[in-house]
Amino acid sequence: MAQRGHGLTQVIRWISYLMALGVTFAVGAAKPYLSSGDYAKYVQRLTCSVDDPDQDDKIRLKKVRYGTSGKGRPLFAHIVEPANSLNAKARNVYILGAQHGDERNTKIVLDFFVRELATLSNDFRNRRRIIVIPNYNPDGYKRYHRLNASNIDLNRDFPSADGHEDAPRAPETAAFMKLLEKYPAYSMYNIHQPFRVVLYYPEDESFARPFSLLSDYPLGTGVGYPTPGSLGTYMREKKVPIITVELARHMKAAVAPYIFEEIRFALYYSAFGCIPKPAQKSRIESYIAE
Numbered sequence: 001m002a003q004r005g006h007g008l009t010q011v012i013r014w015i016s017y018l019m020a021l022g023v024t025f026a027v028g029a030a031k032p033y034l035s036s037g038d039y040a041k042y043v044q045r046l047t048c049s050v051d052d053p054d055q056d057d058k059i060r061l062k063k064v065r066y067g068t069s070g071k072g073r074p075l076f077a078h079i080v081e082p083a084n085s086l087n088a089k090a091r092n093v094y095i096l097g098a099q100h101g102d103e104r105n106t107k108i109v110l111d112f113f114v115r116e117l118a119t120l121s122n123d124f125r126n127r128r129r130i131i132v133i134p135n136y137n138p139d140g141y142k143r144y145h146r147l148n149a150s151n152i153d154l155n156r157d158f159p160s161a162d163g164h165e166d167a168p169r170a171p172e173t174a175a176f177m178k179l180l181e182k183y184p185a186y187s188m189y190n191i192h193q194p195f196r197v198v199l200y201y202p203e204d205e206s207f208a209r210p211f212s213l214l215s216d217y218p219l220g221t222g223v224g225y226p227t228p229g230s231l232g233t234y235m236r237e238k239k240v241p242i243i244t245v246e247l248a249r250h251m252k253a254a255v256a257p258y259i260f261e262e263i264r265f266a267l268y269y270s271a272f273g274c275i276p277k278p279a280q281k282s283r284i285e286s287y288i289a290e
Contacts, residue, residue, distance in 0.1 A: 033216055042213060043265060048274035053121035061118055061132075067175020070149040073138040075175050078114045080130040080271075090129040091186035093271055097133065099155050099231070101140020101147070103193040105247060108256040110134035110191065112287060113267050120276055130271045131183060137172060148172055155190075156229040160237055163229030188235055188242040189270050194249035199223065201232075204241040207270075211243060214266035220246075243270075257287035 034042055059080055067075040082090040095113070097106035111134050135141055139149040147153055148170050157164065157173040168174045187207055197220040200208035205219075212219045227233065235242040245266075247259050261284045268275045 034213055039213075043275060043280070046210070046214075046265075046269055046275050047277050047280065048124070048272070049277040050121065050123040053123040053278075055121055057122040059117055059120045059122050059125065061114060066179045068171060069137075069139045070171055071139045071142075073142070075138065075172060076133070076135070077179065078117075078132045078134070080117060080125065080128075080132075082127050082129050083125040086127040089127050091127055092129045092131060092183040094185050094188040095130070095132045095191065095267065095271065096136050096189070096231075097191045098138075098141050099136045099190065100153075100192065101137045101143065101145050102251075103146075103247075104141075104144075104251040104253065105256045105259050106191040106193060107134045107141060108253055109247065109260045109263070112256070112260045112283075113264075116264075116279065116283065117271075120278060124272065124276045124278075126272060128186075128272060129183060131179075132271075133176075136176070139172075155231055156227065158229050158231055158234035160229055160233040162233060167229055185235065185238075185240045187270070188231075188240060189267075190231055190242065190244045191247060192244060193247045193251065195220075195223070195246035196248045197246045199232075199244040199246065201236055201242075204243060207241045208243050210269055211245065211263075211266040214269060215245075215263045217245070217263070217266075257284050260284070260287065 062079045062081065064077045064079055065074045066077050069075060081087070095110065097110040098104075099106075110132055114132055114134060117130070117132075137148055137154050140147055140154075143149075150170060152170045154170055154172055157168050157170050158177075159167040168177060189211075196217055198208050198212045198215070198217045199220045199222065202221070208219060211217070232242050232244055245263065247263070248255075250259065261282060264282070265275050265279070268279045
């Protein structure tokens with residue numbers, strides 16, 4: 001009995017430790033992870049293909065400067081436009097990285113994703129406009145710091161009901177809000193580090209669960225501390241589904257290819273609403289060799 005009691009104590013300590021990290025795991029999922037066989041079937045079910053795709057006509061991403069940081073650095077978005085015939089019905093999907101400049105691999109992972117998007121045939125474009133911002137906070141990223149050049153947390157700078165009365169205070173936030181006016185969001189994925197979890201609001205579970213299953217990241221429903229003025233709170237008030245993806249803890253660039261490989265299918269599905277068949281080919285060896 002003493003041995004069992006010790007084991008229970010250890011379990012309680014681990015749960016307390018995870019809660020201290022700010023990770024609140026979702027409960028009630030009948031099958032949080034898939035076996036290898038079930039995972040392969042799931043990927044196959046979500047895969048989309050095109051009859052005789054034109055391999056000489058690749059997706060051409062537009063690199064759009066949508067603003068300027070506090071230190072004068074350009075703010076860039078990489079945009080895949082929807083198929084021409086569906087432009088008027090476009091669904092704008094945002095994928096953001098490096099909102100906190102010390103979360104290094106969020107940028108590198110999305111840089112890999114942008115490169116891979118450009119290898120796909122143009123025929124895979126659909127009604128979605130895919131807007132990828134790998135480096136949301138270039139000043140913070142340059143100085144390896146969570147905050148921007150004015151020491152503002154860019155994920156606490158939105159005019160939500162619980163936000164700062166002067167929000168937005170940062171030029172990065174103001175520029176992003178103008179981009180949102182031009183391209184109103186259908187859904188949004190905000191990539192952070194280091195808790196390795198997919199965080200979501202209950203009403204957005206249909207967006208979060210595929211990301212979780214495709215990445216093997218657990219689902220979570222909160223970080224365990226207040227986040228006034230966060231992008232998540234702001235978009236929720238706008239009734240836009242927003243998923244916060246916390247990548248694994250490792251910040252070294254050498255680890256980025258492995259982290260990207262974990263979430264690659266999840267990124268494709270989130271962007272396109274399916275996994276383009278050519279995306280099933282991994283390029284991790286070339287990224288590791290760089």
